Amino acid sequence: MQIDPNHLIILAAVVDEGGLTQGAAALGRSQPSLSRSLSALEARLGLPLFEKGRRPLIATELGAALAAQGRMIRAAAAEASMQAGLYAGGKTGAVRVAGTPVFMDAVIASMIAGFQQANPNVRIDQSYGYADTLIRDLQSGALDVALCPLPPDAVPEGLAFDEILQGRNVIACRIGHPLARKKTLRLSDIAPYPWIAPPTASPLYQDLKAILAEIEVDDFRVSFSGGSISAVRTVLEGSDSLTILPYSVLFMMRHHKSLTALDIRIRHAPRHLGILSAKSSSDRPVVRRFQRHLAHEFKSLARTITHQQQASVWGV
Amino acid sequence: MQIDPNHLIILAAVVDEGGLTQGAAALGRSQPSLSRSLSALEARLGLPLFEKGRRPLIATELGAALAAQGRMIRAAAAEASMQAGLYAGGKTGAVRVAGTPVFMDAVIASMIAGFQQANPNVRIDQSYGYADTLIRDLQSGALDVALCPLPPDAVPEGLAFDEILQGRNVIACRIGHPLARKKTLRLSDIAPYPWIAPPTASPLYQDLKAILAEIEVDDFRVSFSGGSISAVRTVLEGSDSLTILPYSVLFMMRHHKSLTALDIRIRHAPRHLGILSAKSSSDRPVVRRFQRHLAHEFKSLARTITHQQQASVWGV
DNA sequence: GCTCAATATAACTCAAGGTTATGCAAATTG
DNA sequence: CAATTTGCATAACCTTGAGTTATATTGAGC
Structure with missing residues (x-):
């Protein structure tokens, strides 16, 4: 027996609202429309959904049972509408x-x-x-x-x-670093210090190599590599190591007052x-x-x- | 946003079956029919239900979410069908x-x-x-x-x-009752014994009165009244009281081997x-x-x- | 790039369901 | 109890959705 979900929704509305007229108002349709739909459902089932000859249209056992399913269907459809609305609004x-x-x-x-x-x-x-x-x-x-x-x-x-x-990189170190106080820095000043190296796949790694090439350091000393920003920060804070970071990254950590940037401009590809x-x-x-x-x-x-x-x- | 539950059912079928063609087969409809219904739903929502340009028709996030509601609707409709079937078969x-x-x-x-x-x-x-x-x-x-x-x-x-x-009544007593052994009983023999009276509203009460009138006892002695069959039986078993019962009731209690009927025919209205x-x-x-x-x-x-x-x- | 399979589209038809107008019967009221 | 009100059913009509078959289109895989 195939039942149209819409018919069950109508049934639920009529049962819940207490009549065809009210149900029709609730659904925004005309009363005859509901009347006919429910007649069709009764005909299909071959069973009455409402006590016949009663004026305030009271549901039979079957009518009440099917109305319960109708409520579920209505709820599911409403949920679907809401989901679609949320989705369209980018809320889900x-x-x-x-x-x-x-x-x-x-x-x-x-x-x-x-x-x-x-x-x-x-x-x-x-x-x-x-x-x-x-x-x-x-x-x-x-x-x-x-x-x-x-x-x-x-x-x-x-x-x-x-x-x-801007994708500007800076050389970062701890605030108390010997180089951090110097007003005028030459690239050669930074040569003695060990480096925290970014992962080799990182663009920062290329930038670091470029810097070191510029100051003609070929075999730079890597004290630490492969760590996340959290690990890098910890190591930086506890040592005189240097590293290269996007300026925005350093900026976001400014409130910690533990790291700073050397006052030196790094050249790299725009x-x-x-x-x-x-x-x-x-x-x-x-x-x-x-x-x-x-x-x-x-x-x-x-x-x-x-x-x-x-x-x-x-x-x- | 008004969504047709049937569309959600179709959506669920297509998502679950893995394609329009299979979905159409599962629903017993033609593939173009589903295609158009889902297009209509997409148009109404203004959002795609399926990734476009993918051939094994894969649902978008929204499509998957709505399909879940469609499954609920399908389940509710199926439940309604089952309920109707049970109801029609007198099983519920x-x-x-x-x-x-x-x-x-x-x-x-x-x-x-x-x-x-x-x-x-x-x-x-x-x-x-x-x-x-x-x-x-x-x-x-x-x-x-x-x-x-x-x-x-x-x-x-x-x-x-x-x-x-047949609505035949009998006079009941315990098996060991003095009158139970007698082969030939006259109505006057039963006069001395106390009676368990049925409720006055009961037809049995009228029958009892008729019997007693027949043996010309006007002030019969009631030892117990107002009890259910369970109480009546207990009192009967523990005393020499008599009562009047439908024969069928006594018959149903035959396996207990505690009560019997007097061998005397009671006249009452047919x-x-x-x-x-x-x-x-x-x-x-x-x-x-x-x-x-x-x-x-x-x-x-x-x-x-x-x-x-x-x-x-x-x-x- | 070709072929195959799956989906989309077209054109048409039919049935479901929407409407208004109206009839009819049950409840209510005086 | 008659009259009135109220609410459901029916009629007639029309629009729309959805079914069909045939066919175009387009990814996917070789």
Whole structure:
């Protein structure tokens, strides 16, 4: 026996509202429409859903039992509507985001926290990776959003790149480091100190090699490598090691008052930190919202950095 | 946003079966039909339910979420179908049955037990009453089936009466009773013994009065009254009291070997025990089935009684 | 690049379900 | 008890959704 779910919804409405007229009003339809639908259901079942000859239309046992199912169906349909609404508003769904490890941990993690605070039903699937794998995953549809540095003219086919910060790197050390006090530093000054090396796959590693080549150090001493930002920070704080970090990463750690940057400008290929995403992935409202959130957060971060730098120029 | 439950069912089928073609097969419809229905749903939502450009038709997050609701709807509709089927087959529902207390307890209760054994999902609402209230409740629709004695020509308007047993009463006493051994009893022999009186509203009470009038006893001694069959039996077994009982009630208690009937025929108005029911209530399959069950049980009981009587005639 | 399999589209038909108008019967009321 | 009100059923009509078959289109795999 095949039963139309819509008929059960109508039945539930009529039973719950206490009559055809009220049920019709509740459903926004005409009374004859419901009357006929329920007649059709009764005919199909071959059994009465309502006591016949009773005016305030009282349900039979069967009618009451089927109305219960109708309520479930109505609830499920309403739930579906709500889900669709949430989804369309970017309030639910999953976002797959990845980026370079240090940057994700130091900068993006807190932005994700803010997003999840406002959108508790959104799932964030985070992972780590460098430009090449990020691009590949974006293009294959395995990733929604990636955060990484990229040269301005190297935006891959089918992807959008939204620049958010300058990709400037600095040499970081503990605040009490011998070099930290020096006003004028030459590159050769830093030669004696051991290095904390980024993973070799990291763009930072290339930058580090470039610096050391510039000061003509070939066999630099690596005191520590392979650690996350948390490990790197701990080691930096407890030693005179140096490392190379994106300025934004160092900036985010400014409140800890434990690390600082050497007053020396590093030259490297021009590039920007940016949000990389597949153009097609923006048709998912959550992803879109998440990207906008990141962009907004970065704009605000960039402002803060600018203020801070002006403040340090004008004193403090 | 209004969503058609049927669309969600289709969505669930396609997601679960892994494709439009398989989904169509599972639902017994054509593939283009589903294709268009889902397109309509997508259009209504303004959101894609399936990744576009993927051939084995893979659901998006939203599609998967809505499919879950579709599964619920499908389950509810299937449950409704099953309920309707059970109801039509008389396997579920409620039956309101009533009758005279002694008869219900001694005869009907075990028949109800048998019915419930075979139909665990049927609810039996039992109550007690005498002819007048039973008839009124049947006519008002407050009762489905009643069991009581009725004169053959007194079947009320709108009710059906199905005769099941002769409404013969007997005088009952304990097996060791002084009168139980006597072969030839006169009515006057029973005058000295005290009586257990049925409730005054009971037809048995009228019969008792008639008997006593026949033996010209006006102020008969009542040793006990107002008890259920269980109490009556206990008192009977422990004393030389007499009482009046339908023969069928006594017969049902034959295995206890504690009570017997005096060998004396009681005259009373002709009547039959029968199943009384509103003609309109038989449109409820459970009620119909329950009535048939009772009728069948009674037919078998009548056969047993006949055999037993023949056996007692031919010896034993 | 070709082939195969699966989905989308087209064109058409039919039935379900929407509407308004109206009839009819049960409840209510004086 | 008659009259009125109220609520459900029916009629007639129309729109829309959904079913069909035939066919175009497009990923996927070799």
